């Protein structure tokens with residue numbers, strides 16, 4: 154019989170960053186991947202401490218950024234590369250009022266570390282009111298991050314390329330099929346709805362689309378530009394996205410969302426472009442905008458890691474460590490992210 158410390162179910166940011174904690178700690182584990190293109194894999198990978206609609210920041214933004222930089226540096230030791238792309242986000246202002254608000258916010262204690270009042274104008278795009286830089290923002294090289302992580306997990310025999318079958322799980326016996334385990338981390342994104350142990354957790358799907366576009370005119374801007382959505386270079390193409398839609402649950406590409414993206418891009422890119430690829434997936438969101446972490450009330454060896462929302466990279470990394478320390482060392486979970494907060 155095979156015996157392992159951990160089983161991880163899922164292969165998005167939640168699963169991969171939890172796997173990183175196990176790799177660092179020298180734990181044995183198996184990670185189940187059903188081979189679908191997850192929300193994580195189609196995400197923009199933008200690392201951003203500012204809410205760019207309201208010009209506010211969020212809980213533990215600075216700690217999350219610092220922790221992510223450390224984790225990606227640590228991952229370099231076994232992946233051979235650091236996937237942190239040090240190109241900041243520039244918010245294109247809609248009008249003078251927005252620019253004035255940005256300026257005002259840049260003087261507040263909360264936003265000063267994250268908002269520059271040194272405005273910049275880019276050539277080749279419409280930005281008559283200029284742009285504001287989000288300090289400490291960056292991107293993750295998403296495609297290569299996942300590709301290298303999968304290669305590494307496969308080489309080390311951690312990767313199981315199949316859907317985890319809940320009917321074959323015996324938590325009391327600590328058995329999954331013929332595999333003995335100490336703990337399981339369920340990190341299935343919206344797939345959690347099929348999970349008989351955690352299927353009722355309060356995550357809601359928020360459907361997102363992105364497009365990959367070929368721009369007709371040479372475009373050498375390496376920074377991420379953001380007006381309605383994010384635009385940045387990705388190989389020979391550009392990534393543009395993503396949309397938000399809470400209403401839809403079908404998995405097909407929605408042409409209305411694609412039109413929104415086309416119109417959004419046309420607002421500041423004045424030349425032709427061709428859509429080369431369209432993608433869609435569901436963000437697992439929570440109404441209080443905080444992840445959901447914790448152990449099952451009856452089966453202590455089962456834990457959930459979900460609800461990363463629109464900030465999969467920062468939340469996935471930061472809270473993987475919190476969950477790991479909770480499980481391994483009994484450190485209490487912050488009440489804000491504890492699964493128990495929904496159980497009145």
Ligand SMILES: Cc1cc2nc3c(=O)[nH]c(=O)nc-3n(C[C@H](O)[C@H](O)[C@H](O)COP(=O)(O)OP(=O)(O)OC[C@H]3O[C@@H](n4cnc5c(N)ncnc54)[C@H](O)[C@@H]3O)c2cc1C
Pocket residue numbers: 162163164165166167168185186187188189190191192193194195196197198199200315316317318340341342343344345360361362363394395396433434435436437458459460461462463464465466467
């Ligand atoms: C268009 C778009 C753009 C985004 N841009 C950003 C961004 O710029 N920055 C950012 O930080 N976040 C971004 N996000 C949000 C981010 O993608 C999500 O927060 C994140 O993907 C959630 O990660 P997860 O691991 O919880 O879930 P997922 O990424 O959905 O991964 C869960 C995986 O588990 C697998 N799975 C489920 N059940 C099983 C099973 N039984 N057996 C085996 N495998 C299973 C699924 O197939 C899936 O691949 C974006 C999302 C979208 C849709």
